[in-house]
Amino acid sequence: MSGVEWQLVGFSLRMALTSLLLILPVGLALAWWLARKNWPGKALVETLVSLPLVLPPVVTGLLLLQLFGRRGLVGSWLHSTLDCDVVFTWRAVVIALAAMSLPLFVRAARTAFEEVDVKFEQLARTLGAGEWRVFFTITLPLAKRGVLAGTLLSFARALGEFGATIMVAGNIPGRTTTLPVAIYQAVENGEDAHAWTLAGVSAVIAFAAVFISEKLLRRKT
Numbered sequence: 001m002s003g004v005e006w007q008l009v010g011f012s013l014r015m016a017l018t019s020l021l022l023i024l025p026v027g028l029a030l031a032w033w034l035a036r037k038n039w040p041g042k043a044l045v046e047t048l049v050s051l052p053l054v055l056p057p058v059v060t061g062l063l064l065l066q067l068f069g070r071r072g073l074v075g076s077w078l079h080s081t082l083d084c085d086v087v088f089t090w091r092a093v094v095i096a097l098a099a100m101s102l103p104l105f106v107r108a109a110r111t112a113f114e115e116v117d118v119k120f121e122q123l124a125r126t127l128g129a130g131e132w133r134v135f136f137t138i139t140l141p142l143a144k145r146g147v148l149a150g151t152l153l154s155f156a157r158a159l160g161e162f163g164a165t166i167m168v169a170g171n172i173p174g175r176t177t178t179l180p181v182a183i184y185q186a187v188e189n190g191e192d193a194h195a196w197t198l199a200g201v202s203a204v205i206a207f208a209a210v211f212i213s214e215k216l217l218r219r220k221t
Contacts, residue, residue: 001197009201012179015090016158019097023154027102028147031109032135052164053103060099061167068095068168092169093176097158105154112146113139149213156209160202 001009034046052060068075068086078084086092116139124134140147162180169176171185179202186195 001201005194005197005201007174008177008179008182008198011177012159013205015093015097015178016155019094019101019158020151020155022094022098023102023105024151027105027109027150027154028140031106032113032139034106035110035113049106050103052100057100057161057163058167061096061164064092064096064099064164064168068092087168088170088172088176090169090176093165093178096164096168097161100161100164101154101158104157105150108150108153109143109147112143112150115146116142145216149216152209152213152216156206156213159205159209 030049034042034049065087066072068078070076070079070085070087075086078086084091086095120138120142121134124138129137160180161178162184165176165178166181166184171177171181177185179198183195183198183202186192186198
């Protein structure tokens with residue numbers, strides 16, 4: 001592979017890992033909340049969380065564009081207050097990847113939390129453990145295989161994201177171009193060898209992530 005191709009791979013991996021770090025605390029809290037609590041409107045929240053899985057990615061990207069653009073609800077505040085732009089920057093790449101991979105992580109982590117026997121948590125509480133200690137010493141360790149599997153699946157999904165990314169981040173070489181965007185561009189330009197090289201790298205990384213995830217889930221079962 002050429003230096004440009006390695007640069008694309010490195011940038012895509014960094015963006016996917018950054019998005020993963022962004023969704024981990026939010027996803028864990030949301031998954032635990034959905035698994036352990038009941039409240040009016042829970043079905044609505046579940047639907048909203050899962051929506052990016054069924055919506056066309058370009059629609060999700062369009063929504064993010066409206067939200068984080070300079071005239072958007074969040075983007076205008078960031079620009080006027082922090083002088084920070086999101087759209088068509090690496091930040092937009094991270095946000096798009098996070099938005100598309102969060103539902104997978106929440107679904108996997110929620111299932112893992114639901115399979116934890118609440119009797120262990122109740123026993124810990126009777127021994128004086130607070131809620132944070134119960135979560136980090138009982139719930140999370142018992143659910144760790146499912147959570148790790150969801151983490152790997154989310155990473156693979158982020159690495160393969162195209163539609164939302166191209167809408168909100170565009171294709172700026174060296175700044176926002178990820179592996180899927182570069183593959184699309186190479187095919188459009190008739191650079192088949194370049195496209196197949198990048199596609200092969202993407203396939204290897206995705207295969208490894210999904211394979212390890214399946215192994216973790218099987219061990220969990």
